[in-house]
Every structure is written in structure tokens, then in C-alpha cells.
Amino acid sequence: MSAPSGNDTTTNTTTLLPESVSDLIGSGQEGGVSQQFSAWLSRVRQGEMGALPAVAGFIVLSILFSFLSPYFLTERNFANFLTQAAELVMLGMALVFVILLGEIDLSAGVTGGLAMCIWVVLTDVTKLNWFLALLIAFAVGLAVGSFIGFFVARIGIPSFVVTLGLFLGFQGLELIVIGAGGNFQVQTPAIVALMNNNLPVWGGWLMLAVFVALSLATSFWDRSRRTAANVPNGPVAMVLIKAGALLVLGGLAVFLLSQDRSASIIAIRGVPIVVPIVLAVLWIGTFVLDRTKFGRYIYAVGGNAEAARRSGVNVVLIRFLVFVICSFLAVGSGLFTAARVGSVDATAGKDIVLSGVAAAVVGGVSLFGGRGRLVHAAVGALVIAVITNGLGLLNLPSGLNNVIAGAVLVLAATIDALSRLRSGGSLFRR
Amino acid sequence: MSAPSGNDTTTNTTTLLPESVSDLIGSGQEGGVSQQFSAWLSRVRQGEMGALPAVAGFIVLSILFSFLSPYFLTERNFANFLTQAAELVMLGMALVFVILLGEIDLSAGVTGGLAMCIWVVLTDVTKLNWFLALLIAFAVGLAVGSFIGFFVARIGIPSFVVTLGLFLGFQGLELIVIGAGGNFQVQTPAIVALMNNNLPVWGGWLMLAVFVALSLATSFWDRSRRTAANVPNGPVAMVLIKAGALLVLGGLAVFLLSQDRSASIIAIRGVPIVVPIVLAVLWIGTFVLDRTKFGRYIYAVGGNAEAARRSGVNVVLIRFLVFVICSFLAVGSGLFTAARVGSVDATAGKDIVLSGVAAAVVGGVSLFGGRGRLVHAAVGALVIAVITNGLGLLNLPSGLNNVIAGAVLVLAATIDALSRLRSGGSLFRR
Amino acid sequence: MDTPIIELTGVIKSFGPVNVLRGVELRAYPGKVTALVGDNGAGKSTLIKGLAGVQPYDEGEVRFEGRPVSLTHPRDASALGIEVVYQDLALCDNLDIVQNMFLGREELVAGTFDEGRMERQSSEVLRSLNVRTVKSVRQKVASLSGGQRQTVAIARAVLKKAKVVILDEPTAALGVAQTEQVLNLVQRLASQGVAVVIISHNLADVFKVADYISVLYLGTMVAEVPTAETTYDDVVGYITGSKTYNPTGARA
């Protein structure tokens, strides 16, 4: 009897192939720019549109608001918009991790709020060093995420119920931490600066350069790996076109933000500090989801948890970790809110979570799990934030304002759904 | 060529069988009482527990609260509890219809609230006949449901987004409808009576008799159909045991509610009027879900929409109708709230919807669709209502109250999840 | 020559850039068994799903009993008396066997279900398909074995009398005895005047039951031949593309 060769059961590729096969099956990388483009177009027609409808919705809404208010298309409002949207973009990205598993975290908003209550009390009342307090606040996020993760992944309680319980409980905890009727001012200049100060003008350009360089670097790294494996590479022009588009659009944004947008004599210019932070989280998160085992397993578990389990994926661990990540990033979102509002009260984070989920869904992330990317949630968040931003310029009574916000949300989702429908994607809609 | 015989393509059973087969495959109806019981037990061990864990949770919580407060186990609190729970039971049942399809209706609460705002303004301000106004209010429910159903089923927008839009929009509409004056009294005696008056004592017993009779009638009808088809029938003792249990438990409840529970000289006794109404909705809804095509198709679409579609089920119509039913019943829930509070204000129904969903989930309805019954949501709602009821007797400070409510919710769900887990049902938990 | 009950011409179907069906023809005759064979991914299931109204064709004409019909929804197909067993079975895991078999065609008394009658019929049809290991017709479909699921799907399709029965690889998961029964069933259906279309990779079975064999190769119908006039090797040749079919009779 001949035993198979030792311990290399999982390290070596099979030697089963009769001979090395030379004509590979395609991989979608073949052909020139025009072929790549038409392939993309037909994928889009097939319904794989990602954030495209949300981008369209964003543009439509922007045009609408710029007709309705002369203030909408100003550098100043652009900068305001970015800081206003930051907390929702952050929360939307946090939620994508759990939504990709078909789960939900209703407590994400109040987790951020609670962490900030703790932070503000530690700094303002117990006079702890603000940075140490911030570490504690993020640790609270990790603890909350672990708690949810444990109950959902190990015990098997539906995440809706666990996080609803925390949603209720944390509102109570916030009240206990802050005290009845209380609120505390955010007095740490570094935190206030997050949302209220800007990079120097050169900093904005540097930021752009870094992101363009990153984009080029990853693309060329991929190409080198493909070349090494001797599989076809897409046209190099595609890489340059992408980087070029990033450069032009990003350049326009940085340029606009480099203008003085102050109404007074003291100049205000530069990219708000929060922007590079959000972009960095977006980039890192996308990197993890696209290029690491952990990210791949999130999609696998979201698509078919049983198949993933049978493939050896530690489903419980993955489920646990997404909640930890979500709560951690949610604290970041809470921090942005606290910095922008300048104070923390006992209701912090109560209202934002449904908007966060809506951001993800509007952006094209499937609530059933397995489909969606961080950038989708980011674009979805911009859509929702632009509704608030634009309506805020129109001076409507409160009731009407709500009605219109709701209607526009449904409208934006309709654009999304209709474009998917027309393209025959209906089959794969659950 | 021999054409198949005419138009009877779908009316006649096949004549393919070689001969009439006499030994049927089992149907779980075989065997005596003890066999039925052990089959049920092993189904439970398999994880098909339905509302059992929720019932257990309810009993545990009740025991707990009866130790913590001497007022918990009083006839008076029992009656209060029933009226307090009614609106949540109703909303939970409403939501079951959409949850069975894996959808959600975040606007169910405010739909009820809005309908009540309209009702109260129509009766109090425009002096319309209260009943006519009530018809209009329910018509509003139907309209809202049709709106949601259209956007979800036809256009294909995720229900989360549509109903979130309405959740926002209706809060605005409520404000606009209620306008100056802020809140209006419910002055219609018939409506106030719903929650505040009771059946005469004989009415309670009559109600019990009717439900026991209904239970017996359906069981015997089923048996007669099975006999006609010549398939085995379960032991008749099972039917009698079930009816007997209903009689004893229901009898105890009616008996308790027939005692005077007033603290003053004017006696208060009898089953609250709302109870038979809720039970009737529960019975009718269960009947529809279990015994009609429409109900069966709801489960089919929730289980596998594509399979249902291929079987000729009008999936779009089913999806549409569940939202209509949900919104319609939600108006009933709103009505109960208005009747209990005695007034309607511009925030009516804002907070209840998440509890409604939680009620369904705690009761054992799957958020992924296809699994669950109305009675599950009803039991789940009782669990959640007993938390509020019990904590309300303990006079805790606000923050702590919230924290405990959240913790108890997670605890109740943990009982549920653990019992399912231990029984090896984990495989079918998504 | 028989008159076909179903006649497809020029059927085209693409998924984005992938052209799956490129002008396909197909005929099915009442009282006859037509086998549809072809390599994996040739487009057989896609062709069938179009006939069932599940995934309408992009282009092409469908004639039913001579009249052109439009099949855009499964209900269109069942209204014409077309019953289909899908390759992926399409059962509702959360429903039991009886509920699945009668889905969309429940037996009613006074508007509510006649559970007894449905139970009896399910049981009888399953028995006739040689099912021996199913304990209860009230078992959830989720808990059935692969072969048991397939049997339920087949039973479902033959429960009601249809004019056309289409079976997409119905015996793939079946045991020896059950396969035998299904092939018998196919012949019995045909003898009762039903037009049967059967897809199978098992050519032995195909030669056993089929009157006509249609071969699909990369989205085109390369051969449509009476079983009597062809051989096993020829058909394998058409399937793999190594032989081309030259019709000798009057049919083009």
C-alpha cells in the first residue's frame, strides 16, 4: 500500500493534471480598453450596477437642489456637506460589515453615543487625558461588539433582538452616565478640530497624491502577480484611466476646498480634516474585504454560511468579528458627531442608525447578505446626507421637511430599483 | 395522433397510477395519544418549538416579577396587562404577515398613528361621525399598505427603505394633520370603551364558549374530511385534550377577570372588551394562514419565492397584499393605543414598531421568512409587554429602567436561542 | 409525420455578453417522447425555462397546437397544460411534501383546504414512483434526501393531467429502481397522449424511452432525429461536436 506523500495535504497543488494545459479559460481581463468597457457595460445591463444608481440619484438630487437654492452649489456648502456626511458615511461603512452577513446592528448609533458619553465624562469630569479617554471609548466599542458577537455568533440569538435590547439599554446607560437633563461640552481642541478645522492647502493636495499613488501601486502590484502566474492582464491603459479619473475628480474637489469659503474676513480654506480620515477607513476596509481571507470569508458566509462552514471557514469567528468591527467603527461615527455638535447628551446616537442602514441599502448593499461594498454605503450615505443638506437650505416647516425627506428617500430608492429592473436584474433580486 | 382529453388539464387527478395503492405513506396522524405526544416531543427536541421558548420566557419573567412586586399577581394587574399588551399583540400580528415574506415594515407604527391623527381630527374638529371617520382611518391604512406594496412588489425597492421613508414622512404628516392644538382627546365613548370597559361577566364566559366551540368544530371538520378521503385520523382524544386545555386555561383567565378588581367602591369586573377583538383577529388570521390558498402562498413565497413563482403563484400580488394587511391591522393597533391613552398627538406610533418586530422574533418568527405563526408574535408581544408591566411596578429610575428592559429582552431571547441550540436545531438556523 | 403540439423556431437567449441560445428549433409531439440531449452548458435548461415561462426568450416564436403563444410567466405555461420538472427542483424547503406537491393547485372544499384528499393523492403518486424510505408525507422537504426531493418534484408534475410534461434530468439523483419507475412513467404518459420532453445525460435511458432525439450543441440545435434512425455513437458525436447531422428524411 502506498501512502500519500506525508503532511503536505493542504500546501501543494495537485499533480493530477494530465499535462500542463496551455489554453486557459477566460478571466474577463482579455481584450483592449474598448472591449473592457463594453464588457463592463453589459455587466451593468445585466444588473451588476453596484453604486451606479446611487451615484445617479446623488447627481439628480444635487442638480435639483442647486436650482432650488443659490447656496447649494457654493464651496462653503460643499465643505459643510462633507463634514455633515462624515458621521453617516462612517456608520454606513460600519454597518456594511454586519449587513454583508445578513445581520443587523440596531445599536450601532447608541454604541457610538454611549462611548462618547463615557469619553466626555472622563475628560470633562474626571479630567482624564483626552487621548487616554478616547482609547477607553474605542475599547468600549470593542467590548460592545464582542458582546453582540458572542450572543449572535455563539448563542445564536437573532441580531435584531440582541441589538434592539442594547439599543434600549444603552439609551438608559447614556442617561446614567450623563445624568438627567445633562450635557457636556466637547472641550478638547484636537477633537473639535476634526470637524471644524481644515488641512492646509498643500495637505489637501498631498492627500490626493497619496490616494492616487495607492491606486496605482495596488494596480501594478496586481499586474505583476498576474504576469508572474502567466495569466492575461487587462490593458495598462485601464489602470491609467482610473487613476486619471481619480486625479481629475479629486483634484476638482481639492481645488474647490482650497478656495476661501469664509463669510467674514478670516479665511477658511482647505480640505476638512475628517475627509482624509474617512477616506483612509474606506481604503483600508476595502482592502481587507477585497484582498484578505477575512474579507473573502465575510462574503462567503453572507452568501452561503453552510457552504463556507463546509469549506473550513470558522463561521462563528467571522460572525463575531464583524460585530466587533461594526461597533468599533460606530464609535468613530459617534466621535465625528460629538466633534461636530460640540457637545454630548444622553440621546447621542439615538436616531442615526436607521439612516445608516438606509445608506447601505440605497447604495446597493443587499440586506440579505453577500452583496455590497464599503463604497456603496459611502455613496448611499452621501445621497441621504444631501437630502438633509439640501432641504436644510430651503427653510421648510418641520412637518413638511419630514414628509419631503421621506418622499425623496423613496424616490432615490426608486431610481435605484427601476434601473436594476429595466436591466433584467429582477431575477436575482431575492 | 390521439389528443389528450379536452380541457380538464387542471381539474382531474392523474390516471397514471398502475392500480389504486392501498398502503399509504404515513402522515403523522397515526397512533394513539401517547404516540402523538412522543412524536410531538421529538419534534420539539428537533428544534421545531414554535412559541414554546417564548412561553417559557413569559412564565419565568412572571414568576420573577411576582417575587419582586406583590402587585404583579393581582387580578387588577392581570387586566391592566391585557390592555397594555393589546396594541403590541396587534402590531406583532400585523408584522408577521410581512416578516413571513422576509420583508419588514418600519412604518407600521406611524401608519397607525397617522390614521388615528386623521380620525381624531375628523371627529373632533370636522365633527364627522366617528364611525365614518374610523372607516376613513382604516381606508388610510389600506392606502398606505397599497403604496408600500406597490413600491416593494412592483418596483422592487427593498421594503426597509420604502418603509423607512414612510416612517420619516408620516411623522411629518402627523404633525401637519394635528397642527395647532398639539393633541386631541378621544371623546368617542365607543372607542374609549374598547380599552377601558369590560364585557359583562356572562360575556366573558360566552366568549370562552365560542372559542372552545370553534376549536372543536374545526377539528371535527378536519376529521370528517380525512375520513372522507380515507386517510388515518389522529386519536379523537387529542382533540378533546386540546379543547379541554383551552377550557381550563381560558376558564381560569375569565374567572380571574370576573372578580372585582376595583380599588374603589364602584366594581370593575369582566374581560376587557379588547380581548375578544384581539382573539378574533388572531383566530381569523390563523385560519387564513393555515387553511386558505392565500395563506399557503405567503409561506411558499417566504420559503422560496422562485419556486412559488414557478408553481404559478402570483408572487407580486402576494407581496402586495401582505403589506396591505399589515398596514390595515396596524391601524387597529393605533386605535388601541389611542383608546388607551385617551388622546392622540403628533408622535403617535413612533416608538412601537421595533418592539413589534421584536415581539415576532422573540416569539419564534424567522426574519428570513417562511417560518412563524400569528400566535408566536402574540406570545412574543406578551413577553415584551410583561417586561414593561413588571418593571413599571418596581419604581426604578428612568436610566436603570431602560437598561433592565434591554437586558431582559436579550435574556428572553437567550432562553429562546439556548433551547433551540441544545435541541440540535442549529443546522436550520440560517 | 406527426403534428407537433409545441414548435419553437429561431429562439435566441443571451445573458449579457453570453449568447446561450442562438436560434434554436424544437418540436414535441403528443403521445411521443422527445429527448433533449447536449453537453453541460449547451443551453438545455435555458431552453426549457423559456418554454416554462420562467425565463422568457429574447427572440423566437413559440407555437402551441399550431397557434403562436407568448410565454412570459409560469402561469402562461400552466394555463396551456405544460408541466415542468426543473433541474434545480424548485421546492419550498419550509413546506412539507403534500404542500409542495399541491402548491398552486390545492384541493379545496368550501374555500379551505381538503387536506385529507391531498394527503391521499400525494401518498399514492409517491408510492407509484417506488418511494420506500419516506416516512411521512408531512415531512418538510428540507429534510429529504437528494433522490427523495427529486421524486417529489416529479410527482408534483404528474399529479394533474397535463398536455405537455417536460423533465429536466429527472433521474439524475434517483436510484436504480426509482429510475426504472420514472422511465415507465414517461412511457405511460406518452401512451396516454401526453407530449413528453425529457433531458438526460444518460443515453442508455434516452434510447430506451425516446421517440425523437434533439441534440443541442453550444446553443444551436444540431440534430433532430427519430431514435430509430440513429445510433448511440452518432448521438455522442453530435453532442461533443465531433459529428455533424445530415438529415436524410424530409425534415429540415
Place this chain on the structure above:
Amino acid sequence: MDTPIIELTGVIKSFGPVNVLRGVELRAYPGKVTALVGDNGAGKSTLIKGLAGVQPYDEGEVRFEGRPVSLTHPRDASALGIEVVYQDLALCDNLDIVQNMFLGREELVAGTFDEGRMERQSSEVLRSLNVRTVKSVRQKVASLSGGQRQTVAIARAVLKKAKVVILDEPTAALGVAQTEQVLNLVQRLASQGVAVVIISHNLADVFKVADYISVLYLGTMVAEVPTAETTYDDVVGYITGSKTYNPTGARA
């Protein structure tokens, strides 16, 4: 007599009141192909899922290379070098072919994916299985035909060198040519010293590749016999319960 690499004794598994496996024995030998046959619902897939750690047995002993092992999680099985193709395939519809094939065993460079290498390997393995209609290895698995899906599942299992390969009805959905390739593959695996267990309803195939045939009947192993010492009719008899096996050799 060979030494078995896998040896099951007294395996019992119930789902509630249904006793699916009632004390089953099974052996698989390195370098040999063991066929597991049985009627629909006999418990074959249940037996296999226990070996894969997917659905642990209620009772019974599993010995691997002589040592008793506990298989309570799929990772336990893959740590031992057991690869399984499941009857229900278990693929992630939202991932593409490469991602599915390498799920849980991705090739990395510096902690991130080496997509190029994975693409090449997927492509090569699929080609070797005679796949001709797949346009791109970056296609989502959701859009594949039944046979294509099955091929991906098989390719996945043979991508990395394993000690034991278990295939649950691997050729059910495959075309003639692909079936041929898979049977070849099975023999090639065995010749490299891998223990192969194959479940199939196609007895012709079984007799072509198997060294041993084990027959499961209503949850008990009624026969375990070298292929050379039995006949087609005997095996059919064991499967349907119409014959009983009386071992003539030394094996009990």
C-alpha cells in the same frame, strides 16, 4: 488484505424519530476506490456528512489511519486530509468560480491574495475536467448550469492533494464526456495512493472504477464486497433488499 485508512464502526445517526443510520460499518483503503451504493434515502449522504464533520454522528467510532478521531467540524476532516464533494454541492452563489474553488485555502502573497496564481490553477483543473462551455473563471457560480456547478465542486475537491476524497454522486449532472473524465480522475487519484469513496446510482460506472462496493440498505450496511467477487445483479439485489449478502471470505 489492505489496511483501511478510514474505518467506521457502529455508526448511529437519528433525526428526531427517524433513525437514519443504525450501526453502520465502512472501510476505505488508500489507493483503492470504494463505492457506496444504496437506494434513495438509504442514508449514504448522511454517512458521508458525518465523515466530513458536517453533521456529526450520534454514536459510533471513526478510526483514521488506525487512530480513533473525532469529527465534529468540517475543519477536523480537512485537517486529516479528507476532501468531500457534497451532493448539494455547497457553493457560494455570490462568489465566482475561482473564489469558490479556493475558499478556505486561498493562495497568498504577503498576506493578500495571489489572484493570478489562483486563476491559473482553477483554469487548469477545469480544463482537465473537460469543461468547454465556461466562458470565464470569473463568472459567478450563480450563473452556471447544473453540470458546470458540479464540475466546479469536483475541481475544488481535487485542487489540493488529499489523503481521502469522497464524492457524493459526482456525475449525476454531468454529460457523457465529463463523466468519462471524472471516472478517469477517480482512477488517477487512486493510483496516486488516495483513498476514494464514491457514491453513485450508476452501477455501470461503479463497476468500472470501484475496487470495493459497500451497500447501504435502510441505514444498515448489508454488503461490503470486492467488485471482482460480485455481479451487477447481486448488487441490485442488495440495494433493493431482495438479496442478502453472505460473505464467503475472511471479512465479516
Place this chain on the structure above:
Amino acid sequence: GCSGNGDNSKAGSAGKAASKTACVILPDAASSPRWENMDRPDLKKALEDAGFKTDIQNAQGDTSKYATIADQELSQGCGVMLLVDYNGAGVSVAKKAKAQGIPTIAYDRPIAGADYYVSFDNEKVGELEGQAIVDGLKAAGKDPATATVVYMGGDPTDGNAKMFHDGADKVMSAAGIKPAKEPPGVWDGAKSATNFEQALTSLGGKVDAVWVANDTNAAGVISVLDKNHLKVPVSGQDASTAGLQNVLLGKQTGTVWKHVPDEAKAASDLAIELLKGKKPTVDKKLDDGTPYIAVTPVLVGPKDVEKVVQAGDASASDLCTGAVAAACAANGVK
């Protein structure tokens, strides 16, 4: 609002043109109907009649939205900011406005760093409510010191709820009242009803008076009292339709009426002065030196309802429906 602006949208000139705009942020729509239904129209009318533009928005009980609105208003330019604080969000807005040289008025609720403070005295509101309870008990011949009084406060996350509570508690504890039960505070009729019902049950169904922070909560409390055939002193505020009806029916002892137009007038007068570039002086000052214009709230009993109607804060046709009609007649409400 802004559509009449003929200027181009360049930030600088927009700032100048808009220096004639009065920017207002209202806190929410839930704690009281007054913000949307009274303050908004009154402020808008007064300011626009004086020839200024207004930009009035409501933060809807969300501090984050509060900050967003402030940004939006400041980006259009403001000549004065009239802020109703919501949980401290007003502070950083006031700071921002100050940095841009825009004068700020804290309206109805104090804001640290604001230039002026115009308000009803929230503690005074609480005191009036407490007085109503004390008087009601005495009228019923009960000794406040031994009476069973339940406290039904507002949402404790809302800073004003604390002021109402403290004011009421000051008066009531002076009269010897100790809360028999104090369920969690809410601004929600339905929850208030449940909370009170449970408190009542845990008191064995006996209660002598209920201090309630506002009319919406009071409606829920009264509903439970009715059900139990109880009639005891109940307080409230806002002079809402339901509240006034309950007062007329004798189910509610009184409701604290804050004649919003008075407060709005004081605020808009001040804002107009500021918009005209003047620096008005005010006699009263807060502890921290902020100039303070106080407006006094009034306790409304059955006999005073007509005054509210006369002032236009309620309409007799809304009030005098059904069973209330008789009470209207008895109390001279037309």
C-alpha cells in the same frame, strides 16, 4: 425664504445680503406643539413685517441635525441667530456665530455664551404646576404631607424636563409632599399611560394627586384615572386642546399656559433691534451676566380657558365638542 434673493451666490456677497436674515433654530416637534405651531408663525410674521428675511428650522430632537442646520444657516448668512437650545447643541452654534460676529439670542432655554436670553421661566412653569397640585389637594381636603402623589415627569434626557421637575418639586416639597412613586419620565402619552397605570397598581389603586409635566402625558394619566373611576388633581402645561378640554371637564386641575406670542414678541423685538445694528440694553441679568428678558407663564383653570381662547391660542370650536360643550357653557367659553 431665500428664493427672492437676487444676489449671486458668491459667499461674500451672500453674507452681506443675508445679514438682514434672522436665523432661528427650533428644538423639536415632540416635546410640545408650540414650536411648529406658534413660535414659527409668530416669529416669522414679526420679523418679516419688520422687513427682514427669516430662516426658521427645526432640529427635530436631534443634536446632530441641530449642528447641520446651524451650518446651513450660517452658510447662507445670518444677521442674528435666535436659538432654542436642544441638549446643549446650541452652545457650539453660539460660539460659531460669535466667531463670525453674529449676535445670538438664547430663546426659551439658556445657552452659555449667548448674547441675550429671552424666556419663560421653566422653573416657574414647574412651580405653577406644583402649586396647582398643592392647591388641588387642599381643595379636596387632603393634607399634602400625607397625600399620595405620583410624579410623572418629562423625558430626563431633555434638559427642560429637569427644570420643570425642580420647580414643581420646590413648591410641592415645601408643602410637605413626597413623591409616592416616580416612574421613568417620557414625553409620550402612550408610555405615560402605561407607566402611570403600573405606578397606580403598585400603590394599590390609591392616589391623591398626580404631578404631570405636560398635557400630552396628562391625557394618558387621566385616561387611566377615568378607567379606575378616580378624579384627583392633575397638572400639565402647554394649554393644548386636549389639556384645556380636560381642564374644562375638571379632570385636570390646570394647565400652565405659556402665551407664546408674548415670548415670541419679546424675542422678535430684540432680534429686530439687533438686525438694525443697535445694541439694545436689558435690565435683568442672569447669574453669568447675560441680559435676560423674562416672560411669565400663567396657570389656567376652568375659568381661565376663555382667556386662552381670547388670546387666540385655542379655538372654542375645537374645544367645545361632545361632552366638553356643556363644560364650555358652564365656564363661559365661546
